[in-house]
Amino acid sequence: MTEDTKPEFAEVTHERSFSRRGFLRNGLSVVGAMTACVGALSPLRELDGDDIPSVEKFLQRHYKEMNGTEMASALERIRREVKKRWDIDPVVRDVRAKDGVEFVYALNLSRCIGCRKCVHACVEENNQSRSPEIQYIRVLEMPRGTTDIEKGNHHYDRPTVPDDDHFYMPIQCHQCADAPCVKVCPVEATWTEKDGITVIDYDWCIGCRYCEAACPYWARRFNYTKPEIPAADINPEMSYLSNRPREKGVMEKCTFCLHRTREGKMPACLEVCPTGARKFGNVLDPDSEVSQILKNKRVFVLKEEVGTLPRFFYYFDERYPRTEGGLDGEGETK
Amino acid sequence: MSGTNLGVSGIFFALAAWFFLAPATDPYPSSKPVRAITPEDISTAPRRVRMTEPPGIGEGAFRLSCQECHKLFPSDRDVRVRLSQHEDIHLNHGLNSWCFNCHSLEDRNKLVLEKDEEIGFDRVEELCAKCHGTVYRDWERGMHGRTNGYWDTSAGEAERLVCTQCHDPHSPAYSSYEPLPGPNTLRMGEPLQDGHDERKRNPLMQWRGQSGQESGHEPTQADHESTLAPHSEDEE
Amino acid sequence: MKEYLRFLKRCFRLSFIGDRRYIAWMTFLSIVALLGLNAYAKQLVFGLATTGLTDQVSWGLYIANFTFLVGMAAAAVMLVIPVYIYRNKELHDLVIFGELLAVASIIMCLMFVVVDMGRVDRMHHMLLRFNFPISMLTWDVIVLNVYLVLNLHICGYLIYCAYMHRTPSKMFYIPFVFMAILWAVSIHTVTAFLYVGLGGRPFWNSAIIAPRFLASAFAAGPAFLILTMVALDRFTAYIVPEKAFLTLRNIVTVAMTINMFLLGCEVFTEFYTDSAHSASARYLFLGLNGYHGLVPWIWSAIAMNAVALTILYLPMTRRRGFMSVACVLLIVGIWIEKGMGLIVPAFIPTPLGEMVEYSPTLNETLVSLGIWAFGLLVYTIFIRITVPVLSGRLAVDRLYLRDAVADLPWSAARLSETKENEGSAS
Numbered sequence: 001m002t003e004d005t006k007p008e009f010a011e012v013t014h015e016r017s018f019s020r021r022g023f024l025r026n027g028l029s030v031v032g033a034m035t036a037c038v039g040a041l042s043p044l045r046e047l048d049g050d051d052i053p054s055v056e057k058f059l060q061r062h063y064k065e066m067n068g069t070e071m072a073s074a075l076e077r078i079r080r081e082v083k084k085r086w087d088i089d090p091v092v093r094d095v096r097a098k099d100g101v102e103f104v105y106a107l108n109l110s111r112c113i114g115c116r117k118c119v120h121a122c123v124e125e126n127n128q129s130r131s132p133e134i135q136y137i138r139v140l141e142m143p144r145g146t147t148d149i150e151k152g153n154h155h156y157d158r159p160t161v162p163d164d165d166h167f168y169m170p171i172q173c174h175q176c177a178d179a180p181c182v183k184v185c186p187v188e189a190t191w192t193e194k195d196g197i198t199v200i201d202y203d204w205c206i207g208c209r210y211c212e213a214a215c216p217y218w219a220r221r222f223n224y225t226k227p228e229i230p231a232a233d234i235n236p237e238m239s240y241l242s243n244r245p246r247e248k249g250v251m252e253k254c255t256f257c258l259h260r261t262r263e264g265k266m267p268a269c270l271e272v273c274p275t276g277a278r279k280f281g282n283v284l285d286p287d288s289e290v291s292q293i294l295k296n297k298r299v300f301v302l303k304e305e306v307g308t309l310p311r312f313f314y315y316f317d318e319r320y321p322r323t324e325g326g327l328d329g330e331g332e333t334k
Numbered sequence: 335m336s337g338t339n340l341g342v343s344g345i346f347f348a349l350a351a352w353f354f355l356a357p358a359t360d361p362y363p364s365s366k367p368v369r370a371i372t373p374e375d376i377s378t379a380p381r382r383v384r385m386t387e388p389p390g391i392g393e394g395a396f397r398l399s400c401q402e403c404h405k406l407f408p409s410d411r412d413v414r415v416r417l418s419q420h421e422d423i424h425l426n427h428g429l430n431s432w433c434f435n436c437h438s439l440e441d442r443n444k445l446v447l448e449k450d451e452e453i454g455f456d457r458v459e460e461l462c463a464k465c466h467g468t469v470y471r472d473w474e475r476g477m478h479g480r481t482n483g484y485w486d487t488s489a490g491e492a493e494r495l496v497c498t499q500c501h502d503p504h505s506p507a508y509s510s511y512e513p514l515p516g517p518n519t520l521r522m523g524e525p526l527q528d529g530h531d532e533r534k535r536n537p538l539m540q541w542r543g544q545s546g547q548e549s550g551h552e553p554t555q556a557d558h559e560s561t562l563a564p565h566s567e568d569e570e
Numbered sequence: 571m572k573e574y575l576r577f578l579k580r581c582f583r584l585s586f587i588g589d590r591r592y593i594a595w596m597t598f599l600s601i602v603a604l605l606g607l608n609a610y611a612k613q614l615v616f617g618l619a620t621t622g623l624t625d626q627v628s629w630g631l632y633i634a635n636f637t638f639l640v641g642m643a644a645a646a647v648m649l650v651i652p653v654y655i656y657r658n659k660e661l662h663d664l665v666i667f668g669e670l671l672a673v674a675s676i677i678m679c680l681m682f683v684v685v686d687m688g689r690v691d692r693m694h695h696m697l698l699r700f701n702f703p704i705s706m707l708t709w710d711v712i713v714l715n716v717y718l719v720l721n722l723h724i725c726g727y728l729i730y731c732a733y734m735h736r737t738p739s740k741m742f743y744i745p746f747v748f749m750a751i752l753w754a755v756s757i758h759t760v761t762a763f764l765y766v767g768l769g770g771r772p773f774w775n776s777a778i779i780a781p782r783f784l785a786s787a788f789a790a791g792p793a794f795l796i797l798t799m800v801a802l803d804r805f806t807a808y809i810v811p812e813k814a815f816l817t818l819r820n821i822v823t824v825a826m827t828i829n830m831f832l833l834g835c836e837v838f839t840e841f842y843t844d845s846a847h848s849a850s851a852r853y854l855f856l857g858l859n860g861y862h863g864l865v866p867w868i869w870s871a872i873a874m875n876a877v878a879l880t881i882l883y884l885p886m887t888r889r890r891g892f893m894s895v896a897c898v899l900l901i902v903g904i905w906i907e908k909g910m911g912l913i914v915p916a917f918i919p920t921p922l923g924e925m926v927e928y929s930p931t932l933n934e935t936l937v938s939l940g941i942w943a944f945g946l947l948v949y950t951i952f953i954r955i956t957v958p959v960l961s962g963r964l965a966v967d968r969l970y971l972r973d974a975v976a977d978l979p980w981s982a983a984r985l986s987e988t989k990e991n992e993g994s995a996s
Contacts, residue, residue: 028343029339029342029346032343032344035347035350036349038350039350039604040349040353040608041607041608041611042611043614044611047615049561051614051615053691062695062697101341113508115512115513115514116516117376117514123371130366131366132518132619133365133366133367133518136705138922140922145538146538148846149921150846150919150922154922154924155517155522156513158513160510160511160512160552161512162510180769182703183767184707185705185707187692187695187698187699188697203836204446204692204695205688206687206688206695206696207689208688208707209628209629209686209688210707212628213628213768213771214768214771215921216769217922218625218920218921220625221625221687222625223688224520224617224618224619224621224623224625225364225619226616228364228444249618249687250688250689261485263489264487265483265485265489266481266483267485270482272377273480274381274480275480275508275510276481276495279476279486289475289476289477289481292476292477297477303770307769320589321508323509338590342597343599345601346600349601353604353608362616362618364752519624519625520619520625522928523926523927563886
């Protein structure tokens with residue numbers, strides 16, 4: 001019943017392969033193939049410690065499931081990683097949502113001059129990768145007569161802004177109340193918190209990029225490679241859900257600076273805006289600026305027909321932004 | 335069969351050698367920032383300093399407030415030109431072309447509201463409200479102007495900027511900025527060209543002819559200058 | 571159980587045995603697969619920046635291949651309908667080849683999804699926190715894996731029964747076969763729904779995507795099966811009945827006709843309305859704002875499909891040569907249409923109107939080719955095992971593995987066998 005008896009058909013040359021000897025001869029090719037296999041995997045020797053998760057990180061649970069101790073050790077782990085990589089001492093916290101607060105952002109298109117300070121203040125505040133450069137906010141230079149964001153120019157580079165024939169529309173994550181990105185995530189790595197902010201658990205995201213395909217406002221960014229941030233540019237005030245440094249292979253996006261706003265401060269983009277075009281606050285408070293704006297100004301949202309219910313409202317006051325003079329062709333003095 | 339065998343194993347070993355010897359370096363380009371962003375670029379400081387008292391000349395014990403000089407000579411009600419001592423002030427305030435619409439004739443340390451009521455420089459927003467009532471109404475509710483600091487006033491101070499911290503009262507039109515660098519992603523598309531597709535699709539552009547021209551208005555030197563001039567408080 | 575392990579061991583050894591052409595083919599596939607593995611290792615180290623993907627176009631060659639292969643997997647089971655529903659006994663054996671193709675395709679699909687993931691080390695998160703039923707991706711994970719298990723069971727059971735000279739018990743496979751028919755439609759519909767449900771991408775947000783998926787899949791899958799059977803007929807002792815070719819040819823022709831009709835529907839809807847929502851369609855078919863990277867691709871795909879369909883209608887495809895050519899053209903055309911013509915254009919322009927084109931990098935192409943090579947390797951091994959089993963040469967009572975290779979052409983054993991067959995009535 002064994003298979004290593006002498007073959008009967010001697011003239012069939014490949015019979016040898018059925019004997020054990022023949023099999024060993026074949027074995028040379030097999031060994032060659034295995035060596036080639038190991039060789040194929042040899043680039044993995046370049047994997048550094050950051051890429052291979054520790055046991056603690058591997059077993060870490062989803063943000064919503066972690067208890068106090070687990071969160072504390074996760075924050076400690078993040079502190080250690082930041083210290084190891086950039087040699088600074090960060091303060092990493094888990095800033096939670098407050099009750100009775102729902103954030104709304106309003107943007108006055110008559111005031112935005114397209115200076116892009118918000119873009120870079122955000123990059124600075126949120127520890128975004130500088131190489132490749134990730135920017136959460138995209139300012140569109142829109143021609144007059146349209147609010148169709150597909151007509152905007154992203155790459156305007158004028159000596160001065162604003163330009164008389166355009167207005168400027170910054171777009172970032174709208175923290176939609178019915179967010180398509182939240183719907184499509186297979187592992188629930190992104191969800192909407194009770195104060196309205198759509199957050200991402202960077203340690204849970206598997207990097208499938210389905211949310212990036214789903215977002216109608218192109219607000220989500222993916223780390224296609226390891227993010228590079230110079231140590232001098234690190235913001236050491238970090239929080240678990242917002243601006244702690246991310247790794248390669250996970251999604252990120254604007255979080256309305258929740259590490260600031262959940263403590264009552266203004267987000268970084270608003271702080272730097274020179275014209276006061278940006279307005280932020282708690283819409284549940286009837287006296288807040290945003291409540292007043294929603295009550296009194298002619299607000300609209302982008303791509304309303306998609307049904308995402310964004311928390312980001314745009315409005316115009318009386319005209320487009322301009323630098324000189326009154327209405328067209330009048331009002332120059334002396 | 336052994337010939338094939340050796341051939342196949344040879345190929346595999348050669349492949350293995352190539353894998354081990356090929357450098358596993360990163361040949362893939364990555365975008366780098368166009369220029370470094372300085373702290374001044376993203377400074378949150380207000381554009382202008384707030385004045386709570388009239389600007390004088392001199393310092394300390396030798397400080398002279400405005401009225402110290404102006405009480406020495408009479409004011410001409412009809413004056414509408416710039417005087418020699420205040421050459422740095424360019425009045426470009428639209429229809430507001432008379433200094434004494436805002437400044438008190440009798441006391442240069444004061445500003446005037448309606449019915450010649452005098453107020454100090456620390457209440458400048460009320461002066462602006464005299465003519466820009468609707469803007470003031472919005473400003474009071476935070477719908478106009480900058481609010482920095484805290485949105486939650488129970489947690490901290492909300493810093494409301496006053497009119498003159500953004501607008502120069504003599505030339506209040508908001509001046510231009512040089513924009514900071516734009517997007518810099520792994521791969522970039524070219525900027526949108528204002529070609530046929532674009533104009534056909536923009537409803538307003540259909541009626542305005544060439545982009546850059548206002549309807550019923552020939553482009554003048556002023557129009558060109560307004561887009562090209564660096565930011566400064568130039569006259570027309 | 572011991573017998574089963576022995577069977578597996580014999581299968582394993584058999585896959586290394588073959589004539590020169592077989593060895594050359596397998597070596598070639600192994601080399602390509604290893605190159606792909608190497609490229610993937612580089613991708614693991616440096617991240618997905620080794621591909622041509624960007625934030626603007628975040629799904630590319632990997633998902634394009636995934637989409638195409640899901641279709642192939644679904645359609646491979648199309649043979650099941652004529653055999654089991656219409657009781658066409660002659661094609662019985664071909665069901666197994668079809669389902670083996672389904673298995674190989676699903677393995678390739680799963681591999682493409684894995685290489686597309688940013689964090690493969692977190693795959694277990696899908697088991698721990700599963701956003702079912704809201705996320706269509708979770709549906710896709712379930713249906714694909716169940717389909718794989720289903721087909722593995724059916725094929726494995728039937729092949730093992732043939733090996734053991736047992737009659738397969740109907741209870742163990744008939745219900746699964748019918749389930750597989752329904753499941754085949756579901757895997758493709760669910761994959762289509764992945765794209766269809768996104769309101770922010772108007773190119774995808776159309777009801778016609780799912781029917782088009784099915785139609786093009788049911789053209790490409792059987793076409794690939796035809797090519798497999800041509801290869802079987804040529805390289806092995808297995809004789810494929812002519813009826814099989816004709817049945818499959820008819821399926822391909824009908825499916826392709828429907829596909830072309832649906833293409834016409836899509837083109838009309840996009841271009842007659844000419845709203846802003848058809849920007850992606852305009853980019854694909856005509857170019858937009860000076861970008862026309864995909865225009866030659868889609869038109870050559872349509873041309874290939876049209877030529878293939880025309881050839882299929884003509885009686886000349888009763889001959890193998892023409893049929894093979896039509897099938898190759900069709901498969902390539904549908905691959906382009908489903909891959910570059912469906913996945914990539916939805917990202918161009920972005921929802922904010924930015925135009926960034928996509929072209930895969932060498933690394934990305936190597937990984938994709940590697941996965942294809944691996945899939946073909948797996949399928950070849952499956953056939954390498956199945957043909958001897960079905961012809962009775964690899965069986966529990968056949969002690970010598972060498973008998974299994976008796977079906978190789980030019981082997982002395984086959985020559986003497988054919989002489990025997992010619993001698994007795996066949």
